[in-house]
Amino acid sequence: MSLLSRIAAPTARHDVARIVAELLAEHPGARPEGPARRTALPTGPTGLGTSAARITARRKDAEGTEVPELYCPPALRDDPALAEEVNTRLLAWAEEIGLYAGRLDRVRAADFGRLMMLAHPDTDDPDRLLAAGKCALAEWATDDYYCDDETMGSAPALLGAQLGVAYAAIDPAHPPLRYVPAVEKAMQDDPVRTALRSAFAHMARYADWSQLARLRHEVAVLFVGYGQEGSWRTQGRMPAVWEYLAHRQINSFVPCVAMTDMVGGYVLPGAEYADPRVRRAVTVASTAATLVNDLYSMAKEHKSDSVEFNLPAVIAAEERCTPREAIERSAAIHDELVRTFETEAAALALTGSPQLRRFLTGVWAWLGGNRAWHSGSQRYASTTS
Numbered sequence: 001m002s003l004l005s006r007i008a009a010p011t012a013r014h015d016v017a018r019i020v021a022e023l024l025a026e027h028p029g030a031r032p033e034g035p036a037r038r039t040a041l042p043t044g045p046t047g048l049g050t051s052a053a054r055i056t057a058r059r060k061d062a063e064g065t066e067v068p069e070l071y072c073p074p075a076l077r078d079d080p081a082l083a084e085e086v087n088t089r090l091l092a093w094a095e096e097i098g099l100y101a102g103r104l105d106r107v108r109a110a111d112f113g114r115l116m117m118l119a120h121p122d123t124d125d126p127d128r129l130l131a132a133g134k135c136a137l138a139e140w141a142t143d144d145y146y147c148d149d150e151t152m153g154s155a156p157a158l159l160g161a162q163l164g165v166a167y168a169a170i171d172p173a174h175p176p177l178r179y180v181p182a183v184e185k186a187m188q189d190d191p192v193r194t195a196l197r198s199a200f201a202h203m204a205r206y207a208d209w210s211q212l213a214r215l216r217h218e219v220a221v222l223f224v225g226y227g228q229e230g231s232w233r234t235q236g237r238m239p240a241v242w243e244y245l246a247h248r249q250i251n252s253f254v255p256c257v258a259m260t261d262m263v264g265g266y267v268l269p270g271a272e273y274a275d276p277r278v279r280r281a282v283t284v285a286s287t288a289a290t291l292v293n294d295l296y297s298m299a300k301e302h303k304s305d306s307v308e309f310n311l312p313a314v315i316a317a318e319e320r321c322t323p324r325e326a327i328e329r330s331a332a333i334h335d336e337l338v339r340t341f342e343t344e345a346a347a348l349a350l351t352g353s354p355q356l357r358r359f360l361t362g363v364w365a366w367l368g369g370n371r372a373w374h375s376g377s378q379r380y381a382s383t384t385s
């Protein structure tokens with residue numbers, strides 16, 4: 001029986017985790033059973049429609065309250081050796097280009113290599129995971145250096161100018177010849193620009209032009225979100241909840257999720273990625289993943305001198321509720337988004353191309369890996385600064 005007919009069988013449950021495993025089995029280079037170094041997949045419910053996908057992962061936030069249970073798939077694999085390999089290579093790259101100079105211990109501890117390993121279970125290739133890791137770290141660095149970490153030199157007044165120049169790192173400026181050296185110097189003078197350019201160059205080994213254009217677009221949108229947050233900082237204004245949620249759709253993990261097929265080694269056709277129904281599914285999932293970040297990073301943001309922008313803080317301000325209530329309401333919003341993705345992705349998987357099915361299962365896997373990483377990363381541990 002073909003995969004498609006199994007998916008389409010009327011009695012079949014839309015178990016995306018199982019579909020992921022089947023898809024992985026059908027793609028060369030991806031090994032669902034995995035090499036010897038791979039540890040067992042997590043136990044427990046894994047698929048779309050498995051109501052028990054509620055993950056208990058508790059970490060204390062700054063107020064001593066806990067991140068509630070979240071409706072989210074588990075990570076589909078845990079391969080510490082692969083994570084370590086990717087993290088080591090990522091650190092070597094950051095050191096080479098001067099990114100997070102003097103702070104590399106914290107970057108190592110954050111373990112972005114583990115995030116890539118957890119979030120992209122359909123490849124074992126450390127170099128593909130490294131390419132995605134470089135893109136993610138460069139985007140995170142843009143946030144840390146320019147937007148929200150004053151200890152890294154961020155200042156709202158500089159943000160727009162910095163983002164404008166940083167954009168040239170991913171979409172090269174083409175000035176008249178006499179200005180080319182100045183542009184080149186600007187790219188090399190700043191570690192964030194160097195990182196963005198280098199990361200895109202690495203991903204270009206695996207992505208075709210349409211995929212790279214997609215990634216560039218998503219990062220440009222991310223930069224719009226960074227600017228929006230900077231504007232709130234300048235105004236000292238807390239956004240409305242609806243406004244913040246729209247913001248967390250663009251200042252979000254969409255650029256990471258968008259790399260799913262590039263890392264997996266296939267191409268989701270541009271027309272399918274642009275289909276509004278697919279766009280909705282991808283952005284809903286990415287917003288949910290970003291709300292996971294909000295919940296786990298509360299303690300870190302609490303320690304910062306800048307204004308805290310996370311969903312619980314925004315809800316508490318607008319709805320005049322306790323921090324605990326705001327956290328619970330945020331978790332409920334997260335859960336609603338994950339369920340929306342679950343339902344709509346399952347429907348899209350039935351009618352879309354095999355690449356779309358694989359992409360959507362990859363997004364589901366990304367959600368699980370993202371939550372697993374946030375719950376364990378030192379970046380969000382309340383004991384670290």
Ligand SMILES: CC(C)=CCC/C(C)=C(\C)COP(=O)(O)OP(=O)(O)O
Pocket residue numbers: 135136137139140143148222251252253254255256290293294297379
């Ligand atoms: C990897 C990537 C696309 C990052 C860009 C967006 C971003 C930094 C986040 C979604 C995380 O949000 P936040 O600014 O709250 O980050 P930290 O909590 O400081 O990690």
